[in-house]
Amino acid sequence: MKTKAAILVEQKKDLIVDEIDIPKIDPGKVLVEIKATRICGSQIGEIDGTKGPDSFLPHLLGHEAGAIVRETGPMVSRVKEGDHVVCHWRPASGMSGPYPSYNWKGKKVSAGHITTFSEYSIISENRLTPIDPKYGHEVSALMADTITTGFGIINNDAKVKIGQSVCIIGIGGIGLGVVLGAKLAGANPIIAVDIVEHKLKTAQICGATHAVNCKQQNLEEELLTILGTPEVDVVIEGTGESRDN
Template sequence: MKTPAAILVEQRKPLDIDEVEIPALGYGQVLVQVKASRICGSQLGEIEGVKGPDKYLPHLLGHEAGGIVMEVGSEVSHVKPGDHVVLHWRPGAGIQARPAQYRIDNRVINAGNITTFQTYTVVSENRLTRIPDDVDFETAALLADTLTTGFGAVTRDAEVRIGESVVVIGVGGIGLGAVLGASLAGACPVIAADIQDHKLAKAREFGATHLVNTRNESLVEAVTKLLGGPADAVFDVTGNPAVIEQAWKITSPKGRLLLVGVMKHDQHFCFNTLPLHYGKVLTGSEGGSSIPHVDIPRYLRLIRAGRFNPQAMISHRCSLAQVNEAIATMRSGESIHTMIQF
């Protein structure tokens, strides 16, 4: 059996769209039909080589989607054929299986425990969480990362409390999830900072109380003026070292600066470490420390209760054949959330 797939053959080059041979299922593996997949900033990072040279080329891409289970391998017990599922990159319940290995003729195409830029995918059982059939697949894709990472960074990593002041810098995909998470957690005020007005406007829709366009005004001055001082919790989703240095300045002496965005492998930032000795916290966030099989049902309850509309987060949609154009739109800053529809 073959499936159309987007393949990263060379960094800083467009993805190839080709048909790959799907391997037979092994222990703990699951065949899933992908129905919707979000394009994440992480994929832009893979293409651009943010983490350095890629030793796994050529390989498949994508780590957040909604789909339907078609077939299960040996010992799989958490999902069955016909189940609707969230495909997520953070490990959840079930077996950690070996990564699938696809082929084009005799050429090996590598993959991780999950890839989603393809119509059919072989996924490790623990990268799947079952959801009710009436949950749309785009919402499922948002639950895979945007909401679990954004909410988790706020509630698990930073442990934001009611009434604390929050600043989110970079309110595209994950940043928008962090804004919403802070609002739902009872933070006040919630300041959104970005260089794109349309992203700031969307952040306002999802709970930001104040907006700062850092193209037009100083982040440090604007936040200090709004709060009368530094913030309790600051989230950098840009991965930009110059921005991180500013973020450190607007974090209170007992506050937390969370690095959610990923800096390029050859970049550095400079800061005075003395405040660390007196309670100021600087830490990274990996997926918001989310626990998918625990968090996804919780967030679904919020959606069903009408607390927010995840569909309103989506700005663009494309087919698999249009993925390179969609990536260019993301790179330009125009897109907030782009869904590949299958």
């Protein structure tokens, strides 16, 4: 069986889209049909070579997707054919199995336990979690990383408690996940800060109690008005920009 895939052949170059041969399904592995995938900073970093030379080239990419299980390898018990699944990079329970290796015109193409930039992919059982089909594949792709990372920041890193004030600077994908997590954790107030008006509006729909456009408003003054003090219990930086920028 073949699949179309986007292959990273050389760093700092465009991915090459071509057909590759799918290997046999090893124990602990699952063949899925990818229905929606996202790209995040990790893949852009891999393509741009921000972590230095890549010794696995050529290889496949991607670690967040919504998919349907098409075939399971030996010893797989957590998912079955036809299941809608979230494909995520963080291991859950189940097997991981060996890395799959694809064939591209006689050349080996490497892959990790999860890759998603292809129509079909072999992914480890422990990188798949079944989800009710009613949520749709695009929501599954968001559940794979962006939203769950936001929840993890609130629950595991910041350990936000009910009634704590939370200020989120930068309402991109992760920032929005943090807003949702803060709302679920019972934080109050939840102050969203950005320079883009429609992002601030979305943050308010998702649970932010206040929105500050720091291009037009003075953040310290606004915090003083909202909290009665410029000190916030938890501040989360979600812009990814260094201080110099």
